[in-house]
Amino acid sequence: MITAFLETMKGLFLQSGFVQGYWGQYLMIIVACILIYLAIVKKYEPLLLLPISFGMLLANLPLGRLSSYDEGGLIFYLYQGVKLGIYPPLIFLGIGSMTDFGPLIANPKSLLLGAAAQLGIFITFIGAVLLQYTFKEAASIGIIGGADGPTAIFLTSKLAPHLLGPVAIAAYSYMALVPIIQPPIMRLLTTQKEREVVMEQLRPVSKLEKVIFPIFVTILVSFLIPAAAPLVGMLMFGNLLKESGVVERINNTAKNELINIITIFLGVSVGATASAQNFLNPKALGIIVLGLIAFSVGTAGGVLLGKLMYWTSGGKVNPLIGSAGVSAVPMAARVSQKVGQQANPGNFLLMHAMGPNVAGVIGSAIAAGVLLSIFGK
Amino acid sequence: MEQAINVAFVGMSVVFIILILIAFLISLLSFFIKEIPQRWKHKKST
Numbered sequence: 001m002i003t004a005f006l007e008t009m010k011g012l013f014l015q016s017g018f019v020q021g022y023w024g025q026y027l028m029i030i031v032a033c034i035l036i037y038l039a040i041v042k043k044y045e046p047l048l049l050l051p052i053s054f055g056m057l058l059a060n061l062p063l064g065r066l067s068s069y070d071e072g073g074l075i076f077y078l079y080q081g082v083k084l085g086i087y088p089p090l091i092f093l094g095i096g097s098m099t100d101f102g103p104l105i106a107n108p109k110s111l112l113l114g115a116a117a118q119l120g121i122f123i124t125f126i127g128a129v130l131l132q133y134t135f136k137e138a139a140s141i142g143i144i145g146g147a148d149g150p151t152a153i154f155l156t157s158k159l160a161p162h163l164l165g166p167v168a169i170a171a172y173s174y175m176a177l178v179p180i181i182q183p184p185i186m187r188l189l190t191t192q193k194e195r196e197v198v199m200e201q202l203r204p205v206s207k208l209e210k211v212i213f214p215i216f217v218t219i220l221v222s223f224l225i226p227a228a229a230p231l232v233g234m235l236m237f238g239n240l241l242k243e244s245g246v247v248e249r250i251n252n253t254a255k256n257e258l259i260n261i262i263t264i265f266l267g268v269s270v271g272a273t274a275s276a277q278n279f280l281n282p283k284a285l286g287i288i289v290l291g292l293i294a295f296s297v298g299t300a301g302g303v304l305l306g307k308l309m310y311w312t313s314g315g316k317v318n319p320l321i322g323s324a325g326v327s328a329v330p331m332a333a334r335v336s337q338k339v340g341q342q343a344n345p346g347n348f349l350l351m352h353a354m355g356p357n358v359a360g361v362i363g364s365a366i367a368a369g370v371l372l373s374i375f376g377k
Numbered sequence: 378m379e380q381a382i383n384v385a386f387v388g389m390s391v392v393f394i395i396l397i398l399i400a401f402l403i404s405l406l407s408f409f410i411k412e413i414p415q416r417w418k419h420k421k422s423t
Contacts, residue, residue, distance in 0.1 A: 105407065108400035115396040122385035129381035138381070208410055216406065217399060224395055359396065366395050370388045 021062030024276030032057035032271075035173070045176035045331060048149070051264055052172050055271020067275040068165070079269040082164065085157045087266045088150035089234040094259025095150075095329065095361065096214070096238025097251050103355040105209050106202040109309070110321070110352075114359025116305035117325025118367045120145025120298025124290050125371075131286060136160050139371040141287050144171045145294025146364025147178070147326035153270070154231060155368040159375055165273030166284040170291030172270065178331045179338075181292070182299050182323050186339050189303045190319050194310055195343035197318040199352045207243070214239040221366060227376060228369025232362065298326040302356065324353035327360040 013019060035053030039046040058075065059067035068079035081087040104110055121142040128138035140156040140163050152171035156164050174181060187195075214236035222229040241251040278284065306322025320340045324332040336353035 105403055108403045108407075111396040111400040111403075112393075115393045118392050119389065122389045125388075126378075126381045126385050129378065135381070135384070205407075206410060209407055212406060212410075213403065216402070220399060220402070221395065224398075225391075362399070363392055363396055367388060367392050370391050374384060374388070 017062035024280045025060045025062055028060040028276045028279060029057060047263060048172050048267055049176040051267025052271035055268040056274045059272040059275040066272060068269050068272040075269055075272045078265045081265055082153055082269055083157055085154050087262050088154035089230045090262045091150040091259060092231050092235040093238040094254050096235040097242045097254040099239055099358055101213055101239060101358055102205040102210060103202055103351050104358050105205045105213055107355050110355030111359040113302050113305055113322045113325040113356035114363040117298045117302035117360050118146060118363045119301030120294040121367050123297045124294035127293060128290055136375050137163055139375050140167050141290050142294055143368055144291035145298040146367055147175055147295060147298060147328040148361060148364040149175055151231060151364045151368045155372060158372055165278050166287040168270040169274050170288050174291055174295045175328045178328050179335055181295055182335045183339050185296055185299045186303055186320055186323050189300060192343060194319050195340060197315060198347055199318055202351055210243040225366055225369035227372035228365050231365040299323045302326060318349055321349055321353040321356055324357040325360045327364050329357050329361060333357040
């Protein structure tokens with residue numbers, strides 16, 4: 001009887017994940033646990049990082065068959081919303097319903113900072129082509145520099161679906177790590193005097209302006225770059241729900257339940273694309289490195305244009321708001337505020353940084369539309 | 378490589394042009410929204 005018991009236990013052990021797993025899965029489980037730690041303890045974008053890192057953990061459980069590519073499982077079906085490009089516009093709807101474009105309307109020049117921060121996308125595109133990625137792959141990698149997860153997923157699902165996992169992980173991880181990545185670049189490119197600049201208060205924006213803005217931007221951008229219409233259209237639709245003030249129930253759903261549900265689906269299924277066999281290869285690891293470069297160059301582009309605006313305005317613009325031109329709403333704007341306040345405790349840059357921040361969302365969606373119209377044929 | 382540089386240059390330029398256009402038109406729109414009611418009021422009072 002004892003022999004039978006031992007045989008059964010041995011059989012169970014041999015069939016367990018401890019024996020069936022391999023080093024790559026264990027390594028990815030450790031990475032997932034580090035990201036879970038950062039989300040819970042350090043509170044780095046926990047809304048995104050926690051679902052992504054737990055999805056990563058699930059995908060790497062030996063014999064679990066819980067990755068987004070394992071047909072038939074729950075996560076496989078959730079992943080179809082990513083693959084078919086359904087979740088990103090829905091996330092944009094929710095973001096639009098939460099976003100106040102007032103600071104942007106009050107200071108339209110901040111749109112320039114949102115444009116400059118897209119530099120990372122195109123510089124990284126060139127870098128990726130140099131490293132022998134195809135044009136479509138390079139475009140998908142470059143878009144990480146837009147610091148906009150939904151946009152990165154949208155573009156990659158159209159141009160290079162096989163890279164969706166690494167691109168999405170890189171985009172969301174770096175978005176979560178904005179408070180670590182951006183401040184050294186911001187300090188490196190600005191002087192103490194520039195960081196101390198206190199900006200004038202923004203003018204109040206009328207309701208009429210706020211209502212016309214989303215309709216106007218949707219028409220203009222969709223006519224000029226039709227490929228950007230799904231993202232910009234849904235972003236502006238969400239914003240119109242908010243600003244019109246006549247559909248409070250729908251607006252509440254869009255900014256609460258809808259975006260929360262989609263964030264769970266998107267986060268877990270994107271995290272679950274990072275199985276060891278998909279992730280631990282030179283091409284995927286290259287994307288992680290290039291993504292960091294894209295993010296850093298985007299931040300630098302925004303800050304450098306901010307410096308130019310500082311000089312041309314006679315020192316009225318604090319260059320730190322430029323870094324918020326990479327999307328990552330509102331984290332990047334909070335970083336501008338924090339770094340500005342470290343230089344001058346009386347400095348309140350948050351509202352000034354929100355202008356470039358929301359401009360970055362529009363800018364990265366336009367950049368994705370441009371790349372899609374060039375390579376999407 | 379040259380094609381990649383061209384794409385990057387064109388892409389960045391298009392992003393800048395569209396956002397400058399939006400900025401310009403927003404400024405114009407704000408101007409009219411602020412100015413027209415004021416001029417209308419002024420005209421009515423005179």
